[in-house]
Amino acid sequence: MSEMTLNRRRFLQGAGSVLLGTLLFVNGPVALAAPTHSWSLPLTRLSGDQAERLLVMVRRLYPHDSMEDAVYALVVKELDSRAAADPGVAELLASGVATLDREAGGDWRTAEVKRQLAILGAMEGQPFFTQVRSVAVVALYSNELAYLHFGYEGASYPKGGYLHRGFNDLSWLPDPPVKASPKPFA
Amino acid sequence: MTTYQYDDDSVVVIIGSGAGGGTLANELCQKGVPVVLLEAGKRESPATFINDEWPSFSQLSWSDPRTTSGSWRIARDFPNLPAWICKTVGGTTTHWAGASLRLQEHEFRARDTYGAIDGADLLDWPLTLEDLAPYYARAEDKMGVTRTNDIPGLPGNNNFKVMYNGATKLGYQHCSTGRMAINSQPRHGRPGCQQLGFCFQGCKMGAKWSTLYTEIPAAEATGKLELRTQAQVLRIEHDARGRASAVVYADANGQLQRQKARVVAVAGNAIETPRMLLNSQSSLFPQGLANGSGTVGRYYMRHTTGSVFAEFDEPVHFYRGTIMAGIISDEVVHRPERGFAGGYEMETLSLGLPFMAAFFDPGAWGRDFASVMDRYTHLAGMWIVGEDMPRPTNRITLNDEVRDAWGLPVANVHYDDHPNDQAMREHAYRQGEAVYQAVGATRTHRLPPFPSTHNLGSCRMSAKESDGVCNGYGQSHEVANLFISDGSQFTTSAAENPTLTIVSLAIRQADYIAEQLRTRAV
Structure with missing residues (x-):
């Protein structure tokens, strides 16, 4: 969340090149965690047009239909x-x-x-493809918003690990015998 | 804080602070031997470890340039990252998963057991399981290995439950949470495992054994150790008699320093160790130090590996808890009717979301790939680790065309899979898939090998001088006061995760070096 400005004030500023958007999946995990449904990304070097085209490219490379x-x-x-x-x-x-754009015959x-x-x-x-893909495969899946979307729980140490938070909560298969899998220490 | 003078030639200089070097340093210091321990990386701690895969990777990994060649897929997927090993105090014991298995008796006699295999120079180790057994026992106690020394096993996580049920349905008899150097309960001042799920990122509990917070502080407490961090070794020098006499390294400020030495022990992992020897060539040792046999850098092994991941209708959350939560050992025997020599283990493995994306199928994109990511919380996974063949052409060489920050040629890692490796991997993939299909997997996936975590054999032990670099104590055949102290020594890879054996060899080597010092043999 700290990676990007997710608030209305910055959205309204709109100075310089900015990539703008709105959260679409109002009951999705990202929207539920966000303060507003509008987002903006200030750009340093890319133009807004370039940024929009790159965003579509990354969506096609790694298509998660319900991901914001x-x-x-x-x-x-x-x-x-x-x-x-x-x-x-x-x-x-x-x-x-x-x-x-050229290959698409326009836009x-x-x-x-x-x-x-x-x-x-x-x-x-x-x-060009390799540059975008190699950056995308890291940046797209290594951030808190993606963790929310995919259900990965991220850093566990601040929460005391999973010993008391479901490391062995799978219930659709029988538990292994104690000999194979002893009980946790008391 | 103990310090030694650069011209103090009474010290043992150890290069590398991981499983081999860190253990050797402590064992020698406990015997009163003065040790200078040179570590290329910085000193972190459980407090500074990071529960986030890429930032942790940047913090701990060895990312200096290397090159690759050969038919292994790593050369295509990760041409500059052949190995996933660490540059930090504690070396790769910060990153390892903790599996602590003894090699099997027959694996020390690979040539004798398997016979001659085309395209491989199999050799028996110059020591036996019986020779090493007392040191295995000491290592297991030191490391707090579960299911030894009355230490209970670890509790299995969700990923293990899936493995166990599948294995049982398949008729496998040997599946449990295994022998792990992870505290299942508090022991020796370190806490029990809280199932963080970040074993690969440095254990923030300190529940997993690492030389960083066991051997090294214990050695420091003797007053005999000086640890120098960010000390990157460039070459080892020798005197007119051909004895190792000093180690030249770049210090934290980039200044070159020369530390004199009575004994030098090299434990830089199986890529840097031969690289240092090759970069130490001289008129007396034109092929590189201790390389009269021409075997320095050859017989590089990385285990036959791969992973099987499976999707299920019901959730698994495989990232919760220990990464290697359990093991199936039924296939680790030598049963040539399967179509290959040697055996393999199946061990649970999970990846966080970032590494899942990077390592599931490197280079993949599009809807098929994305659809597996969509099932992230419903995946179970296992890693295959099996014996690979020592081939003279699988080797570490110097790449004169690519230089490091100090102008030295970087290591090139060449690896071609042997037909035995391919047959074993195919068998293991099939069995792994069967394990998961037995409990209702909706789809299974074969993952290619990751950058190598087990790097072995590039300065191997041999009974005869012409067959290898060192003897059964890791002592160079050619340079009596030069020792190999890491996995480079392995004559063959065996199937088991190598750390316990590296630690056991280091304890044994420490006894030997101390005796050699006492009798003035070195």
Whole structure:
């Protein structure tokens, strides 16, 4: 949650390049944990247009239909940071996004999903694709919003581990005998 | 705080503070031997360990550049990360899962038991299980291994329940929560396991044995140890007689230092250990220090591995609790009618969400991949660990085209799977899938090997000088005061997780070195 501004004030500011969105799944785990349903992502190096195209690309790479754009936006945030730190990455992303539009015959964002997937399939292994995919597979699944979405409980030490919080609560199979699996120490 | 002078040539210099080096340091210090312990990484603690996979990986892992070649899939998926090992005080004992299994009697006699196998230079170890048994007993006590020394086993988690029920349905007889160097109850000043589920990220309870908070502080308490952190060794020097005389390293400020030594013990894990020897070439040792046989770097092994994950209709939450929560040992025997020599263990394994994404099928994207991630809370998983073959062409070499921060060639790790490895992995994948299908898995998945955590054999023990680098005590055949003190010594890989054997060998080696010092043999 700390990774991204999830409040209305920043949303209304809207200064500079910003990626904007709204939480769609109002009863989903992300929406339930968020203070508002609008989100904004201030951009350092990417334009809003580039950011939107990259977000759609990451959605196609890792399609979780019920996962909020707000989670995908964290990948765009990471790509933006890398572009800001390295002009080579900025150039790679700019030309890659232009290629997406060109291959889509206009606007990549509104091309049919089937066509988008064919375009990505043809780009697999190329530097732009590899850059986005390798950043995405880390950034998309290594954050608190994704943990909420997938039901991963994250850091356990602050909560005392799982010894008293369900490490062995599976009930749809019989418990192994004590010889194979002793009781926890008292 | 004990300190030694750089020109103090009475000290034993140990390179690396993990299972081998950290244990050796403590054992020697307990006998009154002065030790300088050089560790390339920083000193963390349970308080600084991080319950988050990628940040922890950055904190603990060895991420200096390495290169890869060969037909193993790692060369494609992780070309610069052949091994998942640590650069931190405690080495990979911060990261390991805790499985503590003795090698089997016949595994010390691999050549004798399996016969000649094409494409592999199998060799019997120059020591037997009987030789090592007393040291295994000392290691198990030191490490607090469950199901030894009247220590109860650990309670099984959800992932284990799935494994156990599947194994039983399949007719397997040997499935339990196994022997683990994780406290099932408080012992020796360390607490019992709270089932955090972050064994790989450094145990924040200190319930899992690591040299970081056992051997090293015990050695410091003797007043005989000086631990120097962020001390990256560049080369080992020798005198005119060809005896190891000093170790040159870059200190925390990047300054080169030269520590004189009476004995040098190398325990940098099986990639850096041969690299250091090869980078120590001289006119007297043109192929690298202690490499007259040409075997330094050869016979690199990493175990036959892979994982099987399975999806279920009902939830599992496999990430809760110990990572290696249980083991099936029925397949660890040598039964050549299965189509391969040696055997394998099946051990539960879980990954957090970030590593699941990274390691399930590296490079994968699209709906098939995403659909498995969607089932994250309904997955069970196991890791396969089996004997792989020592091949002369599977080896660590110096890559002159890629240099590290000090201008030295980095290690290239070349590995081709042997047909025996492939046959074993196929068998293990099939059996693993059967375990899960027996309890209603809706889908099963075969995961490729992760970057190697078990790195072995690259400076192997041998009875004959021409067959290996060191003798049964890890002592170099060529340089009498140079010792190999990590998994590089392994003559063959055996099937078991190697840490207990590394620790046992280090205890035995300490007795031997102390005796050699006492009799002035070194």
